[in-house]
Amino acid sequence: MINRFSKAVLVLGTLALGAGAANAASTTATAKAKILQQVTVTNTSDLDFGTIVTGAAASTVAVSSTGTRTCGAGLTCSGTTTAANFNVTGTIGQTVTISTTNASLTSGANSMSSTLAPSSGTLLLDGSDSFTVGGTLNVAANQADGNYAGQFTVTVNYQ
């Protein structure tokens, strides 16, 4: 009988001592956010189709993304051709998508349409980034003489 009494006291004592450690728990969570730099696009050279002597039939002049000219049948092409160049800045390691509008080149009341394309639809930024825009100019039969010029818009966004 006396033995059982002593054991009961001992068990109660142990439980009371253990209570404090179980009453709290802690951990650490992580918070994160990826804030990207604003993309900038800077035009450094124009798209130039060079000098064209027109013919009796409609034709085209193409300038590739590297500035190489293809002179269409019936036309005489000369002068220097260049693709437009654009430098890009943004957060390194991110990918951007590139698109461009077409351009209408005008000289007074006369105009020629052109279809343009960027050298690449996407670009993985590495700190030294650029792309070019070339295209195909549509020259009408006996297109009127003149210095034709137009504008186009390129759009560069994070993917």
Place this chain on the structure above:
Amino acid sequence: MGSRILLAAMLALAGPATARAQCQLCPAGGDSAPAAIGDALFPLRVTVETELDFSRMVIASNASGSATLDPRSGARTVSGGLSALGGIPVRGTVRVTGRPLRRLRVSMPAEVELTAPGGGAARLVDLRTDLPGAPRLGILGTVEFRFGGTLRVPAGEAGDYRGRIPIEVDYE
């Protein structure tokens, strides 16, 4: 004679706890005086299930900006010099296990700092959870809560931000 004295002594010892003697493992009725013996049998555990992630945003103008992740809806709203990009913002979620139906106290700082490798610093403020005013563990001894807050980014301070949020849970 000896056995009767022994019985009286045992009853006297058990006296103060008589009110709770019927159910040592049930939550204390009024929660004002927790039964320490019951708590000790259910040690509290807290684990982070998802980290808080505001995901991708972009500097849109040269002005400070902020992004808020609502812990209840999980929706992200972006304002000021920041614009939202794609990506999936994620609320923080935390799981707590312990004594069934027991009242809890959850402690987190109101603000923490996030830093980026390039040296930028942003502040995560108004840290809050979706817990009710008097949170308690469920019938199975678990509860899960979500947390969110508002990230304040100084003008033009792009970067890959990270910060640590200490979370403590106590029996109330």
